[in-house]
Amino acid sequence: xxxxxxxxxxxxxxxxxxxxxxxxxxxxxxxxxxxxxxxxxxxxxxxxxxxxxxxxxxxxxxxxxxxxxxxxxxxxxxxxxxxxxxxxxxxxxxxxxxxxxxxxxxxxxxxxxxxxxxxxxxxxxxxxxxxxxxxxxxxxxxxxxxxxxxxxxxxxxxxxxxxxxxxxxxxxxxxxxxxxxxxxxxxxxxxxxxxxxxxxxxxxxxxxxxxxxxxxxxxxxxxxxxxxxxxxxxxxxxxxxxxxxxxxxxxxxxxxxxxxxxxxxxxxxxxxxxxxxxxxxxxxxxxxxxxxxxxxxxxxxxxxxxxxxxxxxxxxxxxxxxxxxxxxxxxxxxxxxxxxxxxxxxxxxxxxxxxxxxxxxxxxxxxxxxxxxxxxxxxxxxxxxxxxxxxxxxxxxxxxxxxxxxxxxxxxxxxxxxxxxxxxxxxxxxxxxxxxxxxxxxxxxxxxxx
Amino acid sequence: xxxxxxxxxxxxxxxxxxxxxxxxxxxxxxxxxxxxxxxxxxxxxxxxxxxxxxxxxxxxxxxxxxxxxxxxxxxxxxxxxxxxxxxxxxxxxxxxxxxxxxxxxxxxxxxxxxxxxxxxxxxxxxxxxxxxxxxxxxxxxxxxxxxxxxxxxxxxxxxxxxxxxxxxxxxxxxxxxxxxxxxxxxxxxxxxxxxxxxxxxxxxxxxxxxxxxxxxxxxxxxxxxxxxxxxxxxxxxxxxxxxxxxxxxxxxxxxxxxxxxxxxxxxxxxxxxxxxxxxxxxxxxxxxxxxxxxxxxxxxxxxxxxxxxxxxxxxxxxxxxxxxxxxxxxxxxxxxxxxxxxxxxxxxxxxxxxxxxxxxxxxxxxxxxxxxxxxxxxxxxxxxxxxxxxxxxxxxxxxxxxxxxxxxxxxxxxxxxxxxxxxxxxxxxxxxxxxxxxxxxxxxxxxxxx
Numbered sequence: 001x002x003x004x005x006x007x008x009x010x011x012x013x014x015x016x017x018x019x020x021x022x023x024x025x026x027x028x029x030x031x032x033x034x035x036x037x038x039x040x041x042x043x044x045x046x047x048x049x050x051x052x053x054x055x056x057x058x059x060x061x062x063x064x065x066x067x068x069x070x071x072x073x074x075x076x077x078x079x080x081x082x083x084x085x086x087x088x089x090x091x092x093x094x095x096x097x098x099x100x101x102x103x104x105x106x107x108x109x110x111x112x113x114x115x116x117x118x119x120x121x122x123x124x125x126x127x128x129x130x131x132x133x134x135x136x137x138x139x140x141x142x143x144x145x146x147x148x149x150x151x152x153x154x155x156x157x158x159x160x161x162x163x164x165x166x167x168x169x170x171x172x173x174x175x176x177x178x179x180x181x182x183x184x185x186x187x188x189x190x191x192x193x194x195x196x197x198x199x200x201x202x203x204x205x206x207x208x209x210x211x212x213x214x215x216x217x218x219x220x221x222x223x224x225x226x227x228x229x230x231x232x233x234x235x236x237x238x239x240x241x242x243x244x245x246x247x248x249x250x251x252x253x254x255x256x257x258x259x260x261x262x263x264x265x266x267x268x269x270x271x272x273x274x275x276x277x278x279x280x281x282x283x284x285x286x287x288x289x290x291x292x293x294x295x296x297x298x299x300x301x302x303x304x305x306x307x308x309x310x311x312x313x314x315x316x317x318x319x320x321x322x323x324x325x326x327x328x329x330x331x332x333x334x335x336x337x338x339x340x341x342x343x344x345x346x347x348x349x350x351x352x353x354x355x356x357x358x359x360x361x362x363x364x365x366x367x368x369x370x371x372x373x374x375x376x377x378x379x380x381x382x383x384x385x386x387x388x389x390x391x392x393x394x395x396x397x398x399x400x401x402x403x404x405x406x407x408x409x410x411x412x413x414x415x416x417x418x419x420x421x422x423x424x425x426x427x428x429x430x431x432x433x434x435x436x437x438x439x440x441x442x443x444x445x446x447x448x449x450x
Numbered sequence: 451x452x453x454x455x456x457x458x459x460x461x462x463x464x465x466x467x468x469x470x471x472x473x474x475x476x477x478x479x480x481x482x483x484x485x486x487x488x489x490x491x492x493x494x495x496x497x498x499x500x501x502x503x504x505x506x507x508x509x510x511x512x513x514x515x516x517x518x519x520x521x522x523x524x525x526x527x528x529x530x531x532x533x534x535x536x537x538x539x540x541x542x543x544x545x546x547x548x549x550x551x552x553x554x555x556x557x558x559x560x561x562x563x564x565x566x567x568x569x570x571x572x573x574x575x576x577x578x579x580x581x582x583x584x585x586x587x588x589x590x591x592x593x594x595x596x597x598x599x600x601x602x603x604x605x606x607x608x609x610x611x612x613x614x615x616x617x618x619x620x621x622x623x624x625x626x627x628x629x630x631x632x633x634x635x636x637x638x639x640x641x642x643x644x645x646x647x648x649x650x651x652x653x654x655x656x657x658x659x660x661x662x663x664x665x666x667x668x669x670x671x672x673x674x675x676x677x678x679x680x681x682x683x684x685x686x687x688x689x690x691x692x693x694x695x696x697x698x699x700x701x702x703x704x705x706x707x708x709x710x711x712x713x714x715x716x717x718x719x720x721x722x723x724x725x726x727x728x729x730x731x732x733x734x735x736x737x738x739x740x741x742x743x744x745x746x747x748x749x750x751x752x753x754x755x756x757x758x759x760x761x762x763x764x765x766x767x768x769x770x771x772x773x774x775x776x777x778x779x780x781x782x783x784x785x786x787x788x789x790x791x792x793x794x795x796x797x798x799x800x801x802x803x804x805x806x807x808x809x810x811x812x813x814x815x816x817x818x819x820x821x822x823x824x825x826x827x828x829x830x831x832x833x834x835x836x837x838x839x840x841x842x843x844x845x846x847x848x849x850x851x852x853x854x855x856x857x858x859x860x861x862x863x864x865x866x867x868x869x870x871x872x873x874x875x876x877x878x879x880x881x882x883x884x885x886x887x888x889x890x891x892x893x894x895x896x897x898x899x900x
Binding site for chain 2: 130
């Protein structure tokens with residue numbers, strides 16, 4: 001059981017064994033991101049409310065802060081530039097960080113950021129009020145080559161492959177392609193069109209069509225959009241021929257289609273099976289301008305998208321300078337909640353400790369401490385027994401904690417016992433090493449139980 | 451410059467090079483804690499206000515949360531069990547976590563926890579509204595042997611030694627000793643006495659004496675307390691003789707004195723110079739019952755205590771069961787702010803990237819990507835050049851980013867250039883390794899500049 005008795009709905013906590021699995025994931029993410037040259041940053045948990053409200057549509061989900069002392073004295077903060085709220089994503093903070101520090105950063109700025117975010121929305125399965133997001137973004141100065149739109153899903157794909165989870169598919173679309181379709185179909189209500197598509201999986205094509213008609217889109221336009229939204233393929237040739245079959249063309253559409261085809265081609269070359277064009281994907285947020293992504297775990301599509309993002313050209317600017325970017329955000333807590341619920345990963349033991357050094361009597365605790373320190377100096381996590389009980393009880397103590405080895409200091413030398421096999425051998429604290437797989441707790445794919 | 455243009459006072463942020471130094475410290479902390487068998491946990495950022503107010507005296511510093519949507523609709527939460535606030539330390543959350551999960555933990559529960567905490571107090575030099583604390587605690591079930599009060603400062607001492615900072619001294623006292631002194635001096639106002647001592651460094655002995663007298667403590671009692679508070683030694687014999695010289699004895703005092711002497715003796719044996727008895731140290735919080743600690747960096751005493759804590763017997767209970775503990779808390783952000791201000795640590799480069807693979811032309815980007823992926827597969831952080839510019843410009847691009855090596859794909863083979871020395875040698879992506887010190891950014895003690 002990795003989940004604990006959580007007492008505030010939407011604010012998950014894990015037991016130590018769950019935290020080890022989370023930590024394994026965090027380390028995997030950081031390692032892969034760093035291998036690809038992303039610089040890690042953290043931003044403060046708070047932003048002025050004015051800034052939180054300036055992008056996107058999540059205003060209702062913001063947690064405001066007030067000081068208890070100020071509330072008692074009836075001070076209230078009404079200036080939205082001074083009123084602070086907890087950040088609800090890591091994109092708004094990134095935009096602000098780049099604005100403030102552009103002069104100290106090198107561009108393209110490749111950054112990763114893994115932090116908790118907060119949303120005051122109704123908690124439900126897979127939705128939390130406090131959760132960890134892991135974001136990568138590449139932000140250029142004035143320009144940003146398209147190849148970064150190919151780079152990001154491949155980096156995330158490498159993360160997924162290393163985590164030992166069921167395969168992940170990153171579904172992609174392109175806003176230029178969708179806008180091109182709208183142009184062709186005479187649809188000027190582009191935001192309504194995108195928002196309609198975004199609801200397709202939730203409410204189905206009939207209701208989406210109703211909404212599109214209500215927004216003033218023609219029946220022909222709506223039908224064309226819904227036909228485009230059905231296109232789903234990982235083959236660039238097929239993508240192109242299906243678009244052709246709908247009689248679609250135009251410059252913006254061509255640009256978007258070329259980009260999407262290049263993404264599929266490069267994706268197939270570097271990570272076969274990872275990427276698929278899924279033309280119903282539009283992403284609700286209005287700041288995307290190129291490729292958009294949503295990722296799903298095979299067999300766990302009901303969990304929803306676990307990693308999303310896209311290209312944005314107009315999110316960040318300083319004076320006259322534009323900073324176009326592309327980013328992806330992985331919902332780590334949502335992923336973890338499923339990993340725990342479906343038992344997708346296990347950990348070999350709940351404690352970092354590999355060795356318990358037994359204590360013969362309280363006066364000789366110093367000798368046991370010295371052995372422990374010698375083992376730690378060589379990277380072996382070691383505890384010293386709590387009390388000089390009978391050895392059988394000290395072994396039980398190790399067993400209860402999940403510690404695999406117990407070290408004994410005898411008059412004629414030291415011995416170490418693997419308490420799982422019962423094997424006991426002479427050992428020297430300056431030389432003995434546990435088997436590699438016992439050095440640290442190991443995380444591995446477990447038998448799924450549902 | 452590791453610090454950024456911070457725009458909200460009390461909420462510090464760092465540039466990527468500063469974050470690398472923070473990350474080095476976090477990794478050192480986690481590694482040392484795990485080597486000593488501490489299990490890592492995280493708790494949610496919020497607690498019910500009723501719980502935040504139940505311990506300590508920081509009620510005025512609490513940040514309350516409210517939902518923007520609820521505020522707009524004039525809902526307000528008046529139930530203190532439902533009203534949420536941000537945690538201001540990691541001790542209150544630990545107590546709650548142990549209460550909730552006692553049945554799933556093994557005791558003594560050795561846990562480390564490194565998280566941001568928030569306090570709405572006035573920001574000033576070394577004081578923040580958002581900051582990272584790194585806590586270790588050992589929590590027993592019903593009992594907890596004294597040796598953990600020796601263990602904790604030694605673990606923190608190992609952290610300090612590995613960080614490469616100026617030497618740290620952990621000053622210790624013992625509440626039983628202080629209470630024994632109060633008993634002997636006929637002082638029943640123990641909390642007032644402790645609170646008075648706690649102010650000694652801020653307001654001096656005359657004003658402390660005035661406060662003690664105001665609290666109803668006799669002049670003789672106050673003088674005796676102030677005489678005890680002057681005792682400062684790392685020698686257990688001297689500690690004992692100075693206490694004797696004041697004519698002090700009694701059972702509780704003896705117990706406390708013995709514990710403090712044992713701490714000094716064991717400390718000197720395992721980590722010479724780390725520990726000192728400093729009898730003016732009392733710690734304001736009323737839940738401490740044994741050893742108390744405050745740690746100072748030599749030459750940076752003006753920064754205040756960077757790592758404090760103590761033994762508590764009555765903080766946690768479940769039903770009739772008591773869970774006595776001992777804990778220490780390191781103020782990482784305060785420490786970092788001084789490290790940056792006084793330039794105590796440096797990092798060899800601001801980016802994880804060791805190698806930039808040059809691109810000959812856009813059509814051959816795939817070859818460069820393949821080299822990058824081969825290097826990453828062997829743990830070498832690698833980027834591919836942004837654009838197929840002239841090689842001189844690609845080298846400048848690497849230089850600007852702080853990347854030490856540039857990789858060239860020539861018709862007759864590959865070469866790698868160390869752009870610092872200019873040395874260029876043939877290289878194979880399946881075999882070449884950078885010098886160990888260039889593999890990852892290195893953090894090292896820097897020349898102090900103030």
